[in-house]
């Protein structure tokens with residue numbers, strides 16, 4: 478009886494063998510949006526928004542990774558505080574990456590996902606593989622933030638104009654505000670104030 482069942486299952490293609498090494502044509506091409514979603518947003522709007530969001534995604538993924546590089550490679554007397562701060566910002570950027578990517582998907586688009594595609598798309602300057610001084614690390618991070626913040630302002634305005642309130646809200650409430658806050662925390666580290674002895678202005682005049 479058991480043998481008969483196994484034979485009929487095999488004939489129907491049912492086996493315990495995993496079907497590995499499969500490939501097939503992709504089911505949606507990059508740069509397209511799926512049709513007829515009940516979002517009350519026209520296809521051209523979703524196309525433009527997903528394209529812009531993919532730029533923001535590639536730059537945010539690059540900034541996220543730049544934070545991890547800085548977290549690992551930081552050196553000097555501020556090692557401990559920066560090691561922790563960089564990792565905190567890394568975590569917040571990783572959260573933004575997921576939010577931006579999922580916004581693209583829910584609009585019917587396709588999110589950029591892999592490092593080579595990100596590297597081709599980002600506008601953030603590529604740092605060397607080697608280790609750099611703290612002021613250079615922070616300057617690079619600030620430059621990256623500036624690129625993203627600039628795009629936030631443009632995209633928020635465009636999304637508002639096109640009636641995509643969800644994208645506008647994500648860009649302003651999450652991406653812009655997080656980046657602004659991180660810029661504050663970083664830029665204070667580049668203010669050149671004395672660490673131990675205050676500069677006495679009265680002795681300068683004498």
Ligand SMILES: [Fe+2]
Pocket residue numbers: 548564
């Ligand atoms: Fe770590």
